[in-house]
Structures are given as structure tokens and as C-alpha cells.
Amino acid sequence: MQGKIAPLSLSVKIITAMVMIVAAGFITATFYNKELLMPAGLLTLFILICYLIAPVRYEISNAKLIIYSRIRKKEFSGVKRISKLTSPISFGIRLWGNGGLFAATGIYWNKKYGRFRAYLTSTNQKDIVMVETSQTKIFISPDNPAKFIEFSK
Secondary structure (H helix, E strand, C coil): EEEEEHHHHCHHHHHHHHHHHHHHHHHCCCCHHHHHHHHHHHHHHHHHHHHHEEEEEEEEEEEEEEEEEEEEEEEEECCEEEEECCCCCCCCCEEEEEEEECCCEEEEECCEEEEEEEEEECCHHHHHHEEEEEEEEEEEECCHHHHHHHHHC
């Protein structure tokens, strides 16, 4: 089954808007101060990379989760269980990844779930599904979590 991503949550929209405003400010400032050209270029490159690797769809088949972005796909085999979250993902530490520019992606850690991966476009609890594989836990946000879980059974 293929599932679309959930619409961007308010927190992801706010972070994305804030970064875009800062980038626009840097780009505008380069007209007055050429020394800001390098930071403006790096920030623009960072934004482009985050846009290209943000999830655009999820697929589950043959005990395999596939997460598609605009430029690649990431596969996780050995899917054991898919479930809806019963409580919010509590405070965690981002070990590697993007904390909200177009999506929340990467490797995170918190006390409740340990180390996990996230490929979320929505941070709303009602949109988040946990996929457990033999190696890790993965949090995704399909547009229809109930249908996504039901199909995987």
C-alpha cells in the first residue's frame, strides 16, 4: 500500500517560514555586504537539501517500509509491527537530522522509545504511526494513519 504524507503541521510550517525569512534576509543583505554571500549561499543550499530529502510518500509491502523523498528512497526491512501512538513523543534529543524544515527527519533519542528514526511532516500525535522493525523504530505521518495501519495487517 502506498500512502501520501500528512499535511504539514503548524510547527513544521512555522519553522519552515522562519528559516525562509532568515534566508531572504541574508540574500537581501548580500546586496549591501558581499561578505554575507557565503552564509546566504550555505543557508540556501541547506534549505534546498532539506526540501529534496523531505518525505513525499510512504509504502508498505512484504514486511518492508519504503520512504520516498523527491530524490531518493529509504527502505527498512523486517517490519514487525505498525501501531498508532497512544501518547505524544515526549522530549527527545536530535542525534542527526532536520528538526522541522519541510519535515522532521533523522535520528532521535528519548527516554520512552530509545533511539528511533523520524520521517514526519506532521508532529500532531493523531497523524503519527510507529513502525517497528527488527533493527529500529520509525515514526511516520501518513495522511490516513488508520488506513495505513489496517492495510499493513
